[in-house]
Amino acid sequence: MQLTHLLPAAVLGAGLVQTGVFPVPDTPYRVQWTSSELVDHARPDPFNSSHPRRIMISRFTPIPARDCLQTCRVPYMTPLMASHEDAVITAFLARGNISWPRGVLASLELEVCCKVLRRSSSSSKNNNARSFGVGLKSSVPRGTVLVGTGLNTTRLMYSASAQNLAAGMGYDVVVMDHPYETDAVQFPDGSVIYGGRVPRDPNATEALAHALDVRSQDAALVLDYLGIGQGCGERVGFAGDSFGGPAAADVMLKDRRVGAGVNVDGMMFGPAVNVGVARPFLSLGSPGHNSTSDETWARFRDATTANNSRVWHKELSLAGSVHGILSDFGLIGDVAGLRDSGELVGSLFGKITGARTIEILKEYLSDFFEFALKGKGQGLLAGPSQKYPELIFV
Template identity: 35%
Template structure:
């Protein structure tokens, strides 16, 4: 994280035992970009399909970087979105910041959802511009193919994914990671591929919006439940807690907030199912993992969730 965002998140999570300086001390290991001066190594054309990610209400996209990396490592360009005035803090390249508005009522949440949907389309519009791409992906000399795009999100980001798919035809498949649905998609449904992954105990009987939307998903649909997980499991925070020793110091509290499943394992499982889904939607590759229980991932239950 940039220093300003890291300090902000340190203060946000200080009440649960996160020491000052924690978020600034964590680094995401990445491959070095290909030098733009070496034409033979430039990323060409549309080799990798595009997937967008939308975070939970109030969350920074930076709390999902490791999760996004899990998917990108399987052959995707993953672009995470900060929804300004929704995320707790957005720090811009010139170090100016914007804090979240007070979004609490149902009316405000639906208004926010509509703005998020416009954010998604705006980002897609920008990603065809070579000037934008050369800044985001050094060495790439052309825009990204935005004609067939995947989208996924956590919590309110999952609701954003479903709603955005209604209004932008470029979005052809989506995933909701443990989010309650909002907006017109609940009544209108979707005829595009869609996947839901829930924390342990969440299903069609515990979330009325899931029960309402599930029969209206007319395209390819799949539902999974991740054992040992909570709502917070579907972020990078589980792995961060393990790395700084928070799970060892406060095992009961961390398990209640982030699940009993270890953070690295959770990211690996979530990454596997998201990548196999998008492999099918964007690459045409079928996977048995989406159709039945797996010995490789015994934590996951397959069914109508």
């Protein structure tokens, strides 16, 4: 395995005029953002055997606020990626005769920790990474959560949410791209691999099964890179949005290092639908999406119960949300002032604000992973909460 690294936006996006900044999470942590290219020379790319598998990841590492010596604002996306995503969103919305304001993505910034107090007692496998930070991590995060993106969707569309989750949970949060599936992946050398090899058609079962297997192998590559060995499942969770949901279950079947999984509004695919999983799993849907309306959820639930009767599994629903709950769309609607557009609210953002969505996700996912990975009490997962009435137990 060969690793190379890049500054995800500061270098390639320099010179942009920025107009919108995602709010810094109000927690005891600041967050360092590192993007890395991982190359596995032992595995030919499953979509293009002419070269070894190479992927991009974004890693969001929580830093105690006292140890973050400096923060800086960095572009949310490179100009190339912002332009490409504008085109993707425009084409998606055009089917409903809805317009997308091009240039919004290129105008956004994240505020991250870019200078970290060096502590001689700390160490990190990624010390030589080029990142938005200087020095070593001053403390070890409580664990690691992998984030799986929606089908064809760039990892960059999850950066603000990942930053918030890392700051709120105190976990390393790692978001993955999957070249040839992901709509576009830009590498440190400037090269770009465009997607389109995996159709969005839910009936394309063979192609989707192949994509799930590729994602599971990519996740194993990431865990190897992070230095997480077998027997460390109690420290690793997987939260997947849309197609990332079945990917979470698929990884859990194939890699015991992942000790807990979350499906955020994804239809289930792959072998897990029929055999379930053997470790804790949480399903979170948009209104009306649950095991009573989606037979893949029902089959997955029934298989989990039949084959692993003692395994914890619950279903929740987030009122006011739309598909893509874990993505940044809700926060983009907030920051870019786009919530006056009822059409965009209904299609991309949801009636619940991005700020409220991420607050709920931070609290419930934190309690879930502390329960599932650390053996603590269920916390908010024990039952309905007056503080979060939007979160409905199904």
